[in-house]
Amino acid sequence: MSAPGQGSWQPDPEGRYEYRWFDGQQWTDQVSQQGQVLRSPLGAPPQSGLGAAPAQPAHQAQPVGQAQPLGGADGFAGITGELVDGRFSEKEAKAIANQNTKMLRVRLGEPFMARQGSMVAYQGNVDFAFEGGGASKFIKKALTGEGLPLMRCAGQGDVFLAERAYDVHLLNLTNSGLSISGKNVLAFSSSLDWNIERVRGGSVVAGGLFNTTLRGTGWVALTTDGPPVVLNAAEAPTFADTNAVVAWSANLQTQLKTSFKAGALIGRGSGEAVQVSFYGNGFVIVQPSEGVQVVAAQ
Structure with a gap:
């Protein structure tokens, strides 16, 4: 489990998806299945296909391990959009x-x-x-x-x-x-x-x-x-x-x-x-x- 304030992908506690994003304090509605990032709240009813019905796809499909939204699933200080959804976040791969x-x-x-x-x-x-x-x-x-x-x-x-x-x-x-x-x-x-x-x-x-x-x-x-x-x-x-x-x-x-x-x-x-x-x-x-x-x- 991540330390408070540090987000990471963890195995989905409900077992309906491969991974669910833990923001360091709580589980979010971001899930990952077969390399695709989707949104599905905890407790959502299951459906055929990927294993559950996502509420909506994320703005951009992201493989596990890529940059995540700056402010988690709820946005950064109430702000959402492509500039804060993770695709322009700082790259951490190499020094x-x-x-x-x-x-x-x-x-x-x-x-x-x-x-x-x-x-x-x-x-x-x-x-x-x-x-x-x-x-x-x-x-x-x-x-x-x-x-x-x-x-x-x-x-x-x-x-x-x-x-x-x-x-x-x-x-x-x-x-x-x-x-x-x-x-x-x-x-x-x-x-x-x-x-x-x-x-x-x-x-x-x-x-x-x-x-x-x-x-x-x-x-x-x-x-x-x-x-x-x-x-x-x-x-x-x-x-x-x-x-x-x-x-x-x-x-x-x-x-x-x-x-x-x-x-x-x-x-x-x-x-x-x-x-x-x-x-x-x-x-x-x-x-x-x-x-x-x-x-x-x-």
């Missing part, structure tokens, strides 16, 4: 996981790094502190324009992160490296070493390509402006627009390729003037967006 496609939830154990301003909510006792990365990284950011404003998150609780409603993707690194555009970094574990490095084969004059490199063992959450494509660079030489490429395996060989076509040399906004070429065994992540385009004044 670090996507809350949904646009939001990351991190349960604090070890401190982690996050983009400044990316916290949209938190629960518990959490401390946020500026993370400068040292004088060398500060100078590199000033000289290269590769911006990665970070904050260190520490304490106990859950932190929810998002950035401009971009899609959030979670990767795990095991003694490996990832080169990622600073604007696409959402958060990463403090166990990873990070630095600002010039893309091999490039220079400030040739395009000014500097990326943030993460190395070691840990997790990293990155964002993309839309669903990305992951290309296998080992299959063939791979080229990507400098404004659309998000990240790649740090072991890949890179080279900048400049297009000399007449229509492609009109500044950064054209998008096709400079591409990055990739060679080797690894992957390249490309988003379906070239970022905010700069339109010249007429």
Whole structure:
């Protein structure tokens, strides 16, 4: 039996269904039969079919173990509806996981790094502190324009992160490296070493390509402006627009390729003037967006 205030599925005390929801103080009218959540008050007359006649189906069929309504069967402080019926409740499955496609939830154990301003909510006792990365990284950011404003998150609780409603993707690194555009970094574990490095084969004059490199063992959450494509660079030489490429395996060989076509040399906004070429065994992540385009004044 659950402790007071803690709800859970329990075998139906009447035996008419597989499970009945106990809210920590009393049995409710929510029951589960064959993976479907229904409503049937205690003492309702039996009927053929599932074993009893449900008063009405729940708003959304939910397998056993998924999030339940915030306020139990009677709603949250007298409020009912899809926003409080459980489908948007906090996901509890893993310490670090996507809350949904646009939001990351991190349960604090070890401190982690996050983009400044990316916290949209938190629960518990959490401390946020500026993370400068040292004088060398500060100078590199000033000289290269590769911006990665970070904050260190520490304490106990859950932190929810998002950035401009971009899609959030979670990767795990095991003694490996990832080169990622600073604007696409959402958060990463403090166990990873990070630095600002010039893309091999490039220079400030040739395009000014500097990326943030993460190395070691840990997790990293990155964002993309839309669903990305992951290309296998080992299959063939791979080229990507400098404004659309998000990240790649740090072991890949890179080279900048400049297009000399007449229509492609009109500044950064054209998008096709400079591409990055990739060679080797690894992957390249490309988003379906070239970022905010700069339109010249007429």
